Amino acid sequence: MNMETTTQAIRPEAAASSTGPADCVIEAKHLDLTFETNDGPVHALKDVSLEINKGDFVSFIGPSGCGKTTFLRCIAALETPTGGSLSVNGMTPDEARRNRAYGYVFQAAGLYPWRTIAKNIKLPLEIMGYSKAEQEKRVQQVLELVELSGFGGKFPWQLSGGMQQRASIARALAFDADILLMDEPFGALDEIVRDHLNEQLLKLWARTNKTIGFVTHSIPEAVYLSTKIVVMSPRPGRIHDVIDSTLPKERPLDIRDSPEFIEIAHRVREGLRAGHADD
């Protein structure tokens, strides 16, 4: 797909300055992040080390306060770690951000109510200075990708919550970032819509070959989607377990009833329980 070819054109230094192993996209070593609050320091992240390879679908799961969102925000350079090292595409997170290395999907769709869906998707493209023709082309492309073709002219309030979230994913896909960071994107949606969106997300991941970091509360969601599941535990926020999924890349919804799926889910649940037990 031509999205891939333009990637290289826009970020030549990304490829050039890459030092780690060729397929390691995100590398965290002994990452610490301490927030100073009025009640004393809060250890949001402690000694977090993780490698994420190109094309991985990595889920971060854990109870509130385990630092999963904070870690994602560190990758996105929306938070600054207080210790350890973190590289994204071989750069510091802030350089990666300025090189537009990733698309970020928030828990709420956060579409601008005064822009149509198509204009919302154009927002990053306008900011990044794409030509008008290119903007049009990409909007059509990503609308199709999230199955919203024909809705470009609608305003956000005319769409359901699930459709709005799909539009926000489309917005994050519109420019050539090969990392997609998603912070509980389906958290506010009901179970049925969620299943459907999970299925679509997997298809989209297969088609675009992006590296995805995905924060979730839901065990089935994490197991169904991921190639790698990072189980985190709170106080201080740290990685408890990293599970490499043995499920095949092709995953119909009913794979969730297979013994393999249930076994992985069991291990995640055990990890979450153990993480809680040791405080």
Add this chain to the structure above:
Amino acid sequence: MKSLVAVLSVLAAIIAFWYAACVPMNIKGVLDAAERAGAEVTPATPKARRDMSEVGLVATNTFAIGDTWVQERPRLPAPHQVAVELWKTTVEKKITSKRSLIYHAQVTLSATLLGFAIGTGLGILLAVGIVHSRVMDMSVMPWAIVSQTIPIIALAPMIIVVLYSIGVQGIIPKAVISAYLSFFPVVVGMVKGLRAPDSMQLDLLKTYSASTSQGFWKLRLPSSMPYLFASLKIGIAASLVGAIVGELPTGAVAGLGARLLAGSYYGQTVQIWSALFAAAILAAALVALLGLIEKLVLNRMGVRA
């Protein structure tokens, strides 16, 4: 339909109260005139009547009630007197006439609009500065608030004198006073509006590594529109007050303020009240016009009706 009945009931109640209030307010004048005309009045002399309550006078001289609504120079003119005066000085007078309220309104309106434009422009500029600079936030905002605690009636003559001494007169001093009153609601509203985007929306722009100016044009400014219009509606009414106040200390010969002043010099209460109503109608029309523009703009921005 139901609300129309309610609205008309309230209006009728106000008018009824007004007519009722005219009776005690005007009764002494009416009785003095009646006595001079040779009518039987109780008590018979102005001196005796002076110490009586108005309500008591009405009770002992019920024949005079009708006359309290048709006096030439009443203390409180009746609604129809004001309405007739308004009609005579608008529809029945040429616009160029010095007695036409439309002529006077237009003089005040031009100062109002100029002042409103200056005030709004200044208000938006200050708000942009305040939102983007901590130093401005801390240094400008307190002064903007303090500026509004000084009564404009005290400040207006000084503004006019100072501007006159440097050779500025005519419409400009009035517009400056207008602007002084109207910039404040715009500053407050726009600061609030430009800060309306939540941290998630600001983070989103950060992930695009958008510049500050891109953030302003694409997020902050559109987010502030509803706040801006609310402020503009307050601002335009304040502008009109400013322009009228600006006409008072100069002894201006034209404008609604001049009309008010002339009315009070010559005891022309009907003229005062009709000028007041003209100002109120003008303000209502300006606010309504802004409401219409707001609707068009927000509609274009896709806001649900």
